[in-house]
Amino acid sequence: MNILVCIKQVPDTTEVRINPETNTLIRDGVDSIINPFDTYAIEEAVRIRERVGAGKVTVISMGPPQVESALREALSVGVDEAILLSDRAFAGADTWATSLTLATALKTLEFDLVLCGKQAIDGDTAQVGPGIACHLDLPQVCYVSKVREISKEKAVVERMMEDGTEVVEVQMPAVFTVVKDINEPRLPSLKGKMKAKKAEIKTLSAADIKANVEEIGLKGSPTSVNKIFSPPRRSGGEMLEYETAPEVAKNLVGKLKEMQLF
Amino acid sequence: MLDYILTEEQKMMVDLAAQIAEEKIRPVRAELDEKQEFPHDLLAVFAESGLCGVYIDDAYGGMAGGTPIMNMVLVAEQISKGCAGIALAFAGSALGALPIIISGTEEQKKKYLSRVAEGEIAAFAITEPNAGSDAGGIQTTAVLDGDSYILNGTKQWITNGGEAGIYTVFAMTDRSKGARGASCFIVEKDTPGFSAGKKEDKLGIRASATRELIFQDCRVPAENLLGKPGSGFMTAMKTFDASRPGIGAQALGIATEALELSVQYARERKQFGKPIIANQGLQWMLADMAMQIEASRALIYAVARHIDSGAGRPTAYSAMSKTFASDVAMKVTVDAVQVFGGYGYMKEYPVEKLMRDAKITQIYEGTNQIQRDEIARALIKEAASKKK
Structure with missing residues (x-):
């Protein structure tokens, strides 16, 4: 089973501060980490591969070259391959353009399952996972808290809802977003860290994934942020x-x- | 941070050990200390991390990469920063495995070191009620009978006792020869006639299990003898040469934690309308702590590298690294409690534990008095050899 995990690099703080003059995030002195919800998606992908006993896990992220460190971190906890989508044409994307770009890249790859964290701790929209599913016209299950059964044909998963648990049977391939209750991510191992350091990270541009530059990045974003402020x-x-x-x-x-x- | 020019691999070991200390050890250390509980849940964490193999040759499943002792020291320092008691599951295993590394045959190394590299706990058993600093006083005996040795006797205060799967045990094969009649054996946990006795109630390192080991007509295969009969004392001395910087590293980790907590607390604690760190008297205490700690670190790393290089017997230098670092840890942790004032004396705050944990580093693997004997002996020997 081949699993793709979409991850995002975010500032290491849940209390993101905003510069009131420029309305942008203050990133000075803030480390970058893998979006915490995405770490559960990575762990679940590795566990599914271990359970099925075959296949590979690939992490994919759209962002500037420094996102490489997040991809290497993923490689140190059992991920097999990493792909970075990096191109000036991707910049300024909203959740629509981001999910379209990721979906366009995913079309060039072979997969049975796409996993995402339920949302990113910086934007908190929870839209990119479902957006990928829509652009790929695949079934989506959000807020997955347990994968009961899984094969290349179908999966039975539990969704964590506010008022209880929903059990869903879904045809594969599919897109799941996961909540933190799904597992406890492992720590890296020394061998994993060494492998991650030496691993080659494939970088793909807009041309490589045959994206229409009019539909991605700032140009392809139907929404824009006019103002950010601290209430x-x-x-x-x-x-x-x-x-x-x-x-x-x-x-x-x-x-x-x-x-x-x- | 002073740049000690670590290799990429060593930096990864430090990062990973520090991450384990932060995420897995700090949250549980106070509870395990209070309950005097062995860190069973953390053994899988250590095993999966691969850190148990940092001092074991690559040929036996480890990742020593030619610098086993430096690696061991770096990891012991970071884990001890989290908790010196929990760190003994790692460092006590290194001590237990060293006799096999030093005196083991190819077969013995393949069989046992690969298990330690995978995370099985080991223990080193030399101390007895009447044989501490004077290892020649060992009363446990090993008598050859056919293709096995029969062990009888009791070991005392054995770190990881009862928890370890693999034990390196020192027993007399020829009592008439004193220390030269001691031999070292590998004993597996489930060997008939071998059992663990009472667990000691200790001042510090309370998350570490310290027990008696009892041998009653315990039959050990002759192939488990390490080296030749009578070579046990030499094996023990060479083991201490390599392990003492590890105790130094444990002390260093304790002291580093004490300093970091002290600086943090002194910045937060306000008296007379200002943080107490604004007082020069307190600043100088912190400066002294920092200097002594950095000197410890430099000495320990230098000695570890000397051992890894194989450039001559390191006995006196190993003794220096252990003694200096443990004396520093004791002083620094006492001062840390002072910085915290009344709060420092309370169990609710973490520094009194550091002070309790520091004390053992001045005592075990040879008291600091025995270490000073070793250092002085080397000075006398060197001076004598220059005289014509």
Whole structure:
């Protein structure tokens, strides 16, 4: 079974700070890591390959050349091959253009399954995984928390929903996005790290994947970010302090009535 | 960071060991210390990481790459930064495996070192109630009977005792010859007549298992004898030559952690309206800690490299690296508790554990007094050899 894992390199912080003047992310002094949700996708891909006992796992990422470090990290935990999609034509892509670019690259590869993290911790859109499935016209299962059965023909997986677990049988090939409950990613091994350091990373350009440059990058993005801002901290508020709880409640109701909220 | 010019492979070992310390060891160290619990769950982590093979030849499934002792020291330092007790599952195995590395036949190495490289725990058993610093006082005996030796006696304070699968055990094959009558045997865990006794309740390194080993008519195949009968003492001495920088590295890891925590705490703790690190008196304490630690590191790495190069007996230098680094660790951790003040004395904060853990490094694998004897002996010998 050949599995493709789409990963993204993100700044190592869940509290991304924004420069209020330029409305861009402040990346100074922030390390880059593999998007944490993607690490679960990588681990699951390696586990499926180990379980099936055949095939290979390939990680693929779109981004600038420095994304190579994220790909090498993936290679150190059991991934077989890595592909970097890097081209100026890819720059400025929104989730539509990003998923289209990845889907276009995926069409040039052989695979039985595509795995993604449920979302990236920087953008938090959760759109690229499903977008890839749509562009490839493949079935998609999002928020997968367990792979019960899997073969080249079909898979039975569990989806983690807010109100319970949904069990889905799906035809392959398919696209899954995974949640962190699916596994505990392994640490790299020394041999894995050494292999990753020496591994060759294949770089593909827009021309290599035969992408239409009008449909990708900034040009191919139907949405654009006009403004990013940190919402102002809420201020004010009034503490009602009385001796007893009934007194507090009585005064609270009074206030709410006064404000015509009750 | 001072650049010690590590190889790419060594940098990876350091990174991986540091990652394990951070993600797997730090979160559990206080609990394992409190409960005095052996880190069973972490053995698989060590095994899968490949770090257990860093001091074992590539031919036996390891990744020593010609620098076994330097690799061992680098990994021991990082894991000990996380927890010196947990680190003994790694470092105690190295000590247990060294007699096989030093005196083993090709067959013995193939059979046992590959298992250690894969993560099986080993242990080194020389100490007895009446034989500590004076290894000549060993009372455990080994008597040849047909194609096996029969071992009788009791070992004491054996690191990884009861947890290890492979033991290198020292016993007398000829008591009339004193230390020259000692021999070393490989004993497997499930050998009939061999059992582990009570687990000791210790001041520090509490996540490490320290037990008695009891041999009652324990029959060990003669092929498990390491080297020749009577060569055990030499095997033990050569083992200590190679292992003592590892104890230095353990002490170094403890001290480094103590300094990092002290600097961090001194920046956060405010008294009299300013962080306590603004006081010059405290700054000088931290500066002294840093100097001593870096000097330890430089000495340990230099000695480890000297051992790997094979350039002459390293006995005195190994003794120096262990003694200097352990004395530094003791001083630095006592000072770290002082930096933390009342909080430092409380178990809720991590520095009192570092102080408890540091103490053993001045005692085991030869007390620091025995080490100073070794150093002085080398000085006298060298001076005497110059006299015509």
